[in-house]
Amino acid sequence: MNEPWKDLLSIGAKNIKTSPIREMVKLIRQPGMISFAGGMPDPAIFPVDQFYECAEILREKGTDVLQYGATDGYAPLKEFLAGWTGTRMGRKVLTDEILITSGSIQVVDLLNLALIDREDYIIIEEPTFMGTTANMLNQGANFLSISCDENGMEVDKLPGIIEKARSEGKKIKYIYTIPNFQNPLGCTMTLERRKKLIEVAHRYDLVILEDDPYGYVRFDGEHEPTLFSLDERGIVLYAGSFSKILAPGTRVGWCTGPAALIKLMQGFKQGVDVSTSVVSQALVSEYCRKGYLESFLPKIIGHYRRKRDAMEEGFRKYLPLEKVKYVTPQGGFFYWIETPDISTKALFDRAIKKKVVFVPGDAFYPGGGPDRNFRVCYTFASSEDIDEGIRRLAEAMAELL
Ligand SMILES: Cc1ncc(COP(=O)(O)O)c(C=O)c1O
Structure with a gap:
């Protein structure tokens, strides 16, 4: 098909950057997929x-x-x-x-x-x-x-x-x-x-x-x-x-x-x-x-604190703790995990086959970054899925170590 508009694009359009997370949406929606990818609130507590x-x-x-x-x-x-x-x-x-x-x-x-x-x-x-x-x-x-x-x-x-x-x-x-x-x-x-x-x-x-x-x-x-x-x-x-x-x-x-x-x-x-x-x-x-809003805030904070704790419990239960590093966040939505011995892109490919998804750290560096970190969001998945998702992630890691 003739697409004459392509010659007319602005410099901005020729270099456009879109968020890799938005592009992951199809993956996230696959049946059975546990998502730690998007920084999304838990829909179960929407008022x-x-x-x-x-x-x-x-x-x-x-x-x-x-x-x-x-x-x-x-x-x-x-x-x-x-x-x-x-x-x-x-x-x-x-x-x-x-x-x-x-x-x-x-x-x-x-x-x-x-x-x-x-x-x-x-x-x-x-x-x-x-x-x-x-x-x-x-x-x-x-x-x-x-x-x-x-x-x-x-x-x-x-x-x-x-x-x-x-x-x-x-x-x-x-x-x-x-x-x-x-x-x-x-x-x-x-x-x-x-x-x-x-x-x-x-x-x-x-x-x-x-x-x-x-x-x-x-x-x-x-x-x-x-x-x-x-x-x-x-x-x-x-x-x-x-x-x-x-x-x-x-x-x-x-x-x-x-x-x-x-x-x-x-x-x-x-x-x-x-x-x-x-x-x-x-x-x-x-x-x-x-x-x-005033009454919802303490509810959100308690709810997400429990989810953060569930995720960290999952780390302790399943991950090879001598091979990963993280700092417990005092709030917010995310853990940042460092895996000095594992390529997070390779881990990502294995993890999606096991139906768990996260964001490789490279996505957060506009000019490209190291392949040794990834972000997991704990607010979106249910507590049971958090446990199961970390178990799957640990399985994927074990295959690469
Ligand atoms: C650091 C940061 N800034 C801004 C936004 C955008 O938020 P909003 O939904 O208010 O546009 C986000 C969303 O995830 C974020 O993490």
């Missing part, structure tokens, strides 16, 4: 009845809710977020400092539209979430990467990286971090490093994108202060999401940041999708207003 009850808002305010909505977001939801996020933001934020987005992934898109010209640089943790780096790549960004250990980004290395890049004429725009229960590593940045990161960003005049979809899902220990709350100069943009604490199908996220930057991003959003679905925002807003 379906309460959400259905919130749909009453369509009868009460249908004429508003079914109309085009304000680009910055549904006002009652913004009001709720301004108050509810106050503790973590260090103060009650102004509604002008909040933009409701279509998932928190859109925050990255809009920030890139506001800051990134082709060939600009973004500093990323490596490994990191490929959904956001795919967006950055698609908008023409380049990366400088910084390693992490179990205390999060190795912030001490930042000044050296920045100065070297600047001496080579590279233009750095912002630092992207997932400070809590990092995806895929599961690690959390210490307070000391948070303070240092803010100090470095101030010193070199850089913006920080603080991506925090997992921050509220903490099982053990105390919350660390957000980077937003530690910043006195307005250089942090905080991204939050209802995907992991309510349901990703709502596609409601938000960001909080300096009012002028929020306004600029709002200008871009107008041309992207006019507004986040007002129907969806109204349902989420009702859910929050009725106090359901």
Whole structure:
């Protein structure tokens, strides 16, 4: 077939990056497959009845809710977020400092539209979430990467990286971090490093994108202060999401940041999708207003803590512990497993034959990475499947050792 449009593609389209996880969906849906792959919540605890009850808002305010909505977001939801996020933001934020987005992934898109010209640089943790780096790549960004250990980004290395890049004429725009229960590593940045990161960003005049979809899902220990709350100069943009604490199908996220930057991003959003679905925002807003979010959070935390523990129990029961390394995450959705003696790609091929699937670590390095790590998500599978899935994984490992 003649496809003349192929000659007309943009540079971005010719180099498009899609998430390998999205491409795994067919595999995940195979009958009998146990999935530790996608970072998905457990559908068994979605608050379906309460959400259905919130749909009453369509009868009460249908004429508003079914109309085009304000680009910055549904006002009652913004009001709720301004108050509810106050503790973590260090103060009650102004509604002008909040933009409701279509998932928190859109925050990255809009920030890139506001800051990134082709060939600009973004500093990323490596490994990191490929959904956001795919967006950055698609908008023409380049990366400088910084390693992490179990205390999060190795912030001490930042000044050296920045100065070297600047001496080579590279233009750095912002630092992207997932400070809590990092995806895929599961690690959390210490307070000391948070303070240092803010100090470095101030010193070199850089913006920080603080991506925090997992921050509220903490099982053990105390919350660390957000980077937003530690910043006195307005250089942090905080991204939050209802995907992991309510349901990703709502596609409601938000960001909080300096009012002028929020306004600029709002200008871009107008041309992207006019507004986040007002129907969806109204349902989420009702859910929050009725106090359901507050009561659902402890339930989610307890539920996922049990699943994390079930997975670690599975590791102890089945895996050759002298051949694998991992750190217990204090929250979030993931374990990052290191297998110094096994190729994780080979392990992946064997595992899918045994009907268990995970994400090989390489996927989290935009330029390709080592073949000795993989990510497993414990929130989606049932506790019985977690046990059986780790058993199958151990069988696949044994064949390669
Ligand atoms: C670190 C990180 N950021 C952003 C997102 C996107 O979330 P949302 O569903 O809010 O777009 C995810 C989803 O898995 C994530 O892990």
